[in-house]
Amino acid sequence: MEMPAADTRVMARTSEIVAALRAVLPADAVIDDPAETRAYECDALTAYRCPPLAAILPRSTAEVAAALKVCHDLGVPVVPRGSGTSLAGGALPTADSVILGVARMNRVIEVDYDDRFIRVEAGRTNLSVTGAVEADGFFYAPDPSSQLACAIAGNVAMNSGGAHCLKYGVTTNNLLGVTLVTMAGEVIEIGGAHMDAGGLDLLGLICGSEGQLGVVTEATLRILPKPEGARPVLIGFTSNEVAGACVADIIKAGVLPVAIEFMDRPCIRATEDFAHAGYPDCEALLIVEVEGAEAEIDEQLGLIRQIAMRHDPVEFREAASEEEARKIWLGRKSAFGAMGQINDYMCLDGTIPVSSLPHVLRRIGEMSREFGLDVGNVFHAGDGNMHPLILYNANTPGDLERCEAFGAEILKLCVEVGGCLTGEHGVGIEKRDLMGVQYAPADLEAQMRVKDVFDPAWLLNPAKVFPLAASAGRRGV
Amino acid sequence: MDHNESRVVKVTEERELAEAIREATGPLRIRGGGTRTVGRVVEGVDLDVSGLNGIGLYEPGALTLVAGAGTPLAEVEVALAAEGQRLAFEPADWRGLLGTGGAPTLGGMVAANVSGPRRVQAGACRDALLGVRFVDGSGTVVKNGGRVMKNVTGYDLVKLMAGSWGTLGVLSEVSLKVLPAPEAAAVLVLAGLDPAAAVGAMTAALRSPYDVTGAAHGPWGTLLRIEGFAGSVDYRAGRLAGVLAPFGEVRVERDGAAVAALWRAVRDVAPFHGGDGAVWRVSLRPSDAPGFLAALGRNGIGADAVMDWGGGLVWTRVPDTGDAGEAVIRAETRARGGHATLMRASAGTRARVAPFPPEPAAVAALSAGLRARFDPRGILNPGLMG
Numbered sequence: 137m138e139m140p141a142a143d144t145r146v147m148a149r150t151s152e153i154v155a156a157l158r159a160v161l162p163a164d165a166v167i168d169d170p171a172e173t174r175a176y177e178c179d180a181l182t183a184y185r186c187p188p189l190a191a192i193l194p195r196s197t198a199e200v201a202a203a204l205k206v207c208h209d210l211g212v213p214v215v216p217r218g219s220g221t222s223l224a225g226g227a228l229p230t231a232d233s234v235i236l237g238v239a240r241m242n243r244v245i246e247v248d249y250d251d252r253f254i255r256v257e258a259g260r261t262n263l264s265v266t267g268a269v270e271a272d273g274f275f276y277a278p279d280p281s282s283q284l285a286c287a288i289a290g291n292v293a294m295n296s297g298g299a300h301c302l303k304y305g306v307t308t309n310n311l312l313g314v315t316l317v318t319m320a321g322e323v324i325e326i327g328g329a330h331m332d333a334g335g336l337d338l339l340g341l342i343c344g345s346e347g348q349l350g351v352v353t354e355a356t357l358r359i360l361p362k363p364e365g366a367r368p369v370l371i372g373f374t375s376n377e378v379a380g381a382c383v384a385d386i387i388k389a390g391v392l393p394v395a396i397e398f399m400d401r402p403c404i405r406a407t408e409d410f411a412h413a414g415y416p417d418c419e420a421l422l423i424v425e426v427e428g429a430e431a432e433i434d435e436q437l438g439l440i441r442q443i444a445m446r447h448d449p450v451e452f453r454e455a456a457s458e459e460e461a462r463k464i465w466l467g468r469k470s471a472f473g474a475m476g477q478i479n480d481y482m483c484l485d486g487t488i489p490v491s492s493l494p495h496v497l498r499r500i501g502e503m504s505r506e507f508g509l510d511v512g513n514v515f516h517a518g519d520g521n522m523h524p525l526i527l528y529n530a531n532t533p534g535d536l537e538r539c540e541a542f543g544a545e546i547l548k549l550c551v552e553v554g555g556c557l558t559g560e561h562g563v564g565i566e567k568r569d570l571m572g573v574q575y576a577p578a579d580l581e582a583q584m585r586v587k588d589v590f591d592p593a594w595l596l597n598p599a600k601v602f603p604l605a606a607s608a609g610r611r612g613v
Numbered sequence: 614m615d616h617n618e619s620r621v622v623k624v625t626e627e628r629e630l631a632e633a634i635r636e637a638t639g640p641l642r643i644r645g646g647g648t649r650t651v652g653r654v655v656e657g658v659d660l661d662v663s664g665l666n667g668i669g670l671y672e673p674g675a676l677t678l679v680a681g682a683g684t685p686l687a688e689v690e691v692a693l694a695a696e697g698q699r700l701a702f703e704p705a706d707w708r709g710l711l712g713t714g715g716a717p718t719l720g721g722m723v724a725a726n727v728s729g730p731r732r733v734q735a736g737a738c739r740d741a742l743l744g745v746r747f748v749d750g751s752g753t754v755v756k757n758g759g760r761v762m763k764n765v766t767g768y769d770l771v772k773l774m775a776g777s778w779g780t781l782g783v784l785s786e787v788s789l790k791v792l793p794a795p796e797a798a799a800v801l802v803l804a805g806l807d808p809a810a811a812v813g814a815m816t817a818a819l820r821s822p823y824d825v826t827g828a829a830h831g832p833w834g835t836l837l838r839i840e841g842f843a844g845s846v847d848y849r850a851g852r853l854a855g856v857l858a859p860f861g862e863v864r865v866e867r868d869g870a871a872v873a874a875l876w877r878a879v880r881d882v883a884p885f886h887g888g889d890g891a892v893w894r895v896s897l898r899p900s901d902a903p904g905f906l907a908a909l910g911r912n913g914i915g916a917d918a919v920m921d922w923g924g925g926l927v928w929t930r931v932p933d934t935g936d937a938g939e940a941v942i943r944a945e946t947r948a949r950g951g952h953a954t955l956m957r958a959s960a961g962t963r964a965r966v967a968p969f970p971p972e973p974a975a976v977a978a979l980s981a982g983l984r985a986r987f988d989p990r991g992i993l994n995p996g997l998m999g
Contacts, residue, residue, distance in 0.1 A: 250816045251898045273822075295765045306763060308772065309740045324975045329898045331925050332726065332737055333776060334952025334970040335998060336980045340739060340772020344765050361822045384674030390697060390793035428824075429852075432845040439842075487761040490675040519762035520675070559763035567766070574766055575756070582755040582987070583768040589982035601767060 137184065137540070137565055140599050140611070142231035146212055147189065153212055154190050157234070160202035165240075167191040176217065176235040180282070181225040181566055183536060188215065188229035193237045197315055197323055197353040200236065204351065205321030207234055213595050214319065216347035218287030219261065223483055224564025226294060226346055230599060236351060238289045244268050245354060253312055253329050255356045258289035262296075265357060274359040277304035280560065281472065292352050295344030297560035302518035303394040303427075304360070306560065308343040313356035316342060316349070319591045329356055341586060346562055347597045349590035363427035366394065368464045369437060371444045372418035372451035376400055376513075379420035380493035382447045383517045386424065387490065389443055391436050396518035397423040397468050400497065403475065403512035403525070404467070410474035413467030416451040422517065423468055471514040472525070479510075479527040482539050486550030487521045487559030499549055500524055507542040509535075521559035522550065548573050563601045571603055580606050625664035627746065627754060627785040633660060634783065635752030640995050643779035645683055645718035648708050649725050651956055652778060652968045652997040663718060665785050668692055670760070676791050677743065677760050682720025682784040689719060693791055701792040702738045703729030703876075709886035711957055720784040726776030729880035730827040730838070733819070733922040739775035741790045747774060747782035750988025760788040773983070779994040781987040795840035798872045799850045800827075801857060802864045803835040809903040811835045812924040814860040816899060819923045821856050823849040829879040831919035835860075836875060882928050884919055890930040891937035891958040897951040899924035905945050912941045933958050939966045946970070967999040 146153070154168045167173055168190040178185040189212070194200045207214050213233040220227050220237075229235050241257035247269060248254075254276070256265055262283040265276040279298035280286055286296070292314065297306040304310070313327030327339040342349055373379040383396055399407070401419050408415050415421060426436040437454060444452055455461035467474075475481050488496050497513060504511045515523040524546055528539035547557050547567065551574050557567045571580060584602055587594065587610075594610045622641075624630045634641070640657030665683040672678075673696040680689060686704060693699050704727045706717055721727075723745070728737040735741075744758030757770035774781060803814055811830035818825045818837045827838030837857070839849045846867075854863045866872055877883075885892050897905055902924035909915025909929065917930040931938040937958050946953045955968040972980060984991070 248898075248900075249820060250900045252819065295769065297763050301763065305736060305740060306765075308769065309736050318975075322975055324979075325973070326976065328950045330896045330951040331732065331922060332728075332739075332896055334896070334954065335972050335976070336781075336983060337726070337739060337772045337776050338976065338979060340769055340775070343772075344769045361820055363824075364822050387676060387793075388674045388696075390796065392793060428845060429848060431848055432842070435842050435844050487763045489672060489677065489761060491672055516763075521761075521763045554759065555761045556759050556764040556766045558766050559761070560765055562765050563767060571767060574759075578753050579756050580767070582749065582753075582757070582770060585986040586768055586770070586773075586983065589979060589986060 137569065138604065139186065139230055139565065140604060146232040149210065150189055153210055156206045156210060157190065157192055157203055160206055161192060161194060161199055165193050165195065165199065167193070176229060176237070179220040179222040179225060179227040181223055181228065181564065184225055184228055184565065186229055186231055188233050188235040189231060191235040191237060193240050195240045197317060200317045200351055200353050201321045201323050203236065204317055204319055208320050208595060211593070211595070213598055215597050216289070216293070216351045218259065218290030218293070219285050221282040221286040222290060222294065222562065222564055224558070224562040224566040226562050226564040226600060228565055238353065239287065241353060248329065249274065251329055252359055253356050254359050255354060256288060257354055258292065258352045259287050262286050262288060262291055269359050270362070273362050275362050276357055276359055277310055278307050288355050289352055292343050292355055293345065293347045294562035297521065299395045299397060299516060302396060302516070303392055308340060310358045311339065311343055311355060312358055314339065314342060314352045315354040317351045317353055319350070319593070319596045327356065346564065346601050348587050348601060349596070364429045365433060366425055366427045367433045367437065367455050368423050368425040368461050369440065369455065370451065370453040370464045371422045371424065371449045372416040373420045373447060373449055374418065376420045376497040377494035378447050379422055380497070382422065382444055383493065384490055385443045386440055387518065389439060391426070391439055393424045393426050393518065395423070395425040398513065398515050398517035399468065399471065400513040402510060403471055403514045406474040406478055406512060407467040407471050410477050411467050411470040413463050415467050418450045423464055468514065475512055475525045475527065480530045481525045481527050482543055484522065484524045484526070484543050484546055485558045485561040486547045486555055487519070488550050488553050488555035490517070490520045492553040493517065493520065496522070496549060496553060500546055503542060503545055507538060509539055509542055520555065544570055565600055568601060569603050584610060621659040621661055623661040623664055627665065627748070630662060630665065630783060630785055631748045631752045631754050634748050634750065637992050640992050643783050643994050645721035646685065646715040648711070648713045648715045648717045649721050650711050650713055651725065653999060654960055654963055655994050655997050660783065662720060662783060669786070673698055677788060678791050679760055679786065679788045680719055681786055682718065684719045686717040686719060686722055694794070697794050698791045699794040700741065700789065701731055701735035702741050703731040703880055704738060705729045705880045707881070710882050710892065719787050723775050723784060723787050724777065724779050730829055730876055730921050733828060733925065734824065734826045735792070739772050742771050742775050742787060743790055744788035745771050745774050745784055746786040747784045749782045750990055750993050755782065758788065762790060778997050780984060780998055781993070783993065797843040797846040798838060798840040798869065799846050800866045800872050800875055801837040801850060801853055802833070802866060803857060803861050806830070806835050806860060808906050808920065810860060811920065812899060812903050814857055815923040817856050818853060821853060823853045825853070827876055827879070828923040829919070829921045831879065832884050833875060833878065836879065838876060879921060882919060885928065885930050889933060891933040891962060892928060892930050892956045893938065893942055893953050894956045895927040895929065895942065895946055895951060895953040897925060897927060897946065897949055901949040901951070902927050905949060908945045909941060914938045914941065933962055936966055937962050943970070969999045971999070
């Protein structure tokens with residue numbers, strides 16, 4: 137993966153740029169000491185690092201607007217950053233860019249239970265949105281694994297999902313409005329506490345645009361009343377194929393669980409060694425969670441049991457208590473950490489039609505042997521959002537490159553069977569150069585035209601999403 | 614009739630659609646089933662895309678369906694019903710409301726982002742739209758999204774196309790997420806509530822954990838719908854009746870056909886079928902609906918109203934004279950945050966009154982910029998959205 141060379145004309149004006157930012161922001165909001173800017177050199181895709189020219193941490197929409205206007209007028213690229221948890225390099229800076237972090241903007245602005253929304257500043261973490269309303273029986277549905285740390289700003293930028301989106305949808309389905317600051321420093325309100333757009337659906341366009349159209353400083357989010365209860369079951373199977381077939385049968389039967397999670401043997405083994413959740417020793421397992429009152433849960437789980445039994449499970453374990461429910465989720469929730477204990481890993485995010493699960497899992501197994509790298513699969517099976525974790529050793533020369541090549545082959549396979557490169561992590565830099573696998577040049581051109589409208593000079597997060605060769609002319613290269 | 618056979622271009626393949634747009638020398642009026650005659654009247658050659666029809670892929674186990682944009686909605690609904698599935702967003706049929714004939718198509722439904730009562734719980738048409746293929750104003754075929762549930766690969770032009778009324782591109786194919794149809798449904802009915810009490814009751818229901826899938830108010834009374842497995846519907850209907858008890862006597866309707874008929878009437882705004890009058894569709898914060906209607910009442914309009922989405926959607930019928938209530942309705946909507954669209958009016962009124970809500974300057978500039986880039990010659994339903 138390459139990033140464009142820093143623009144020396146911008147670098148040469150570093151002190152002028154920092155001074156101009158200091159003129160419109162409080163002293164503690166502008167960071168240019170190299171020892172401190174290093175904190176912003178990468179996000180959760182840690183294989184790639186580059187300290188920015190400066191980092192700014194505004195406290196208000198007005199400060200964001202003032203800072204963006206300065207950068208716009210001076211022609212300085214800006215990389216917006218929420219909490220820096222992107223797995224796709226969405227917040228990776230270039231040396232000639234200013235990181236604009238919204239972490240200090242984390243207030244709750246308004247909560248309205250009658251109209252069922254919350255309005256927050258975009259730096260607020262995902263989990264603390266639910267935290268602000270759960271005492272009153274409400275929750276915010278999208279729940280990415282990083283929800284303790286990740287910011288709503290990043291969730292909106294990447295259109296983040298989570299384990300429970302089979303029932304509740306992803307960020308875009310739960311977003312009612314945003315305050316957007318354009319690169320030129322203009323503050324625009326899109327949407328609000330009402331539903332749907334009166335004109336073109338700009339909100340739908342902004343969500344998932346990876347910080348390339350504007351900086352979101354506030355968001356109005358739909359909140360939902362908490363269900364009366366929830367209960368998971370764990371079902372073990374003799375093969376990936378059988379587990380995949382069971383997923384399709386559950387969905388076809390008319391049950392809509394809130395989550396259907398899938399783990400294969402390598403992942404089960406790793407999490408058992410790490411978390412001791414007491415998982416069965418089997419080829420594949422599903423964790424299926426349903427919601428409702430006790431009797432409703434019994435009814436749904438009864439149906440799921442019937443379906444599962446047709447697939448000769450090696451185990452069907454229903455949580456009989458809070459503690460047992462916690463143990464069922466424990467292994468799944470520690471899966472990434474467990475794999476990380478074994479080695480460095482790269483986490484992919486391709487999504488496939490559920491019907492292709494067995495075929496794709498088999499092919500990944502074959503490719504794992506071809507590339508000589510182990511892979512574990514743990515993912516949201518209900519919606520086909522795979523998360524193959526490829527293990528490699530960062531200290532072994534050539535291993536990262538081999539891992540990336542393997543990852544690219546898996547993603548190509550996802551597209552080949554009718555799926556996509558990324559289901560919830562975003563393109564960033566990680567999948568940028570694979571965009572041509574999924575989209576024809578005209579498809580990418582149509583998307584880049586949108587950026588032309590919002591950010592004609594291509595200063596916002598410019599080296600992401602689109603293959604560098606495709607965006608070169610627009611980036612002034 | 615303002616057009617004749619010689620001014621109709623009919624296409625049956627995406628390639629022909631692209632060719633027709635490339636070769637167009639003037640404005641095109643995009644036509645699927647011709648049932649959704651909303652917006653400024655467009656003068657131009659009819660581009661009939663109803664020939665782009667047929668279900669290309671339907672995988673019940675993956676909850677996805679892909680079909681040509683000209684596919685009749687009825688054909689899709691029959692195919693889904695055979696597998697016990699449905700379009701969860703409950704697309705409305707506006708023929709009765711708008712006095713149109715023809716057969717609603719998938720493309721028209723998407724282009725107008727048509728949702729029904731279940732929008733409040735299951736999301737809008739745009740939320741169920743997984744992918745699109747369309748031809749832009751230059752005649753270039755573009756695809757975006759796909760046919761999987763989760764997809765954040767590049768910008769979401771899928772959402773942009775939903776509700777763009779054919780002004781950014783002409784849809785050739787759409788992919789939709791479908792959902793299981795429930796085993797049972799019940800509706801709880803309260804009689805005699807004024808708008809404020811009705812919104813109070815609907816809010817209490819929607820704040821409860823009983824997963825209400827419809828909350829409407831009109832000549833039928835105040836309606837709350839529960840759907841799911843039979844045992845679960847019985848349980849939740851019982852609990853919800855308790856929640857609603859402070860608002861009056863609750864009648865529970867469990868007959869499947871009667872429940873379906875009631876919600877079809879809500880979905881299609883049956884009280885305004887036939888007759889005279891202009892009809893507005895207003896999106897608001899639900900709690901603002903009673904105040905909004907009261908404000909209209911002070912101006913002598915708004916008595917004729919239906920509320921859906923727990924109050925978040927207000928349909929109101931006003932005399933089709935002068936500005937058809939535009940000044941009052943827009944001012945009262947703007948004051949609360951929301952938007953109003955003139956859905957039905959005579960051609961004369963639609964020429965005088967902008968049917969779509971005016972946008973603030975900064976937003977209007979973005980919309981205009983998008984139109985200029987997707988349709989540089991300004992030939993796709995030009996002016997329809999104002």
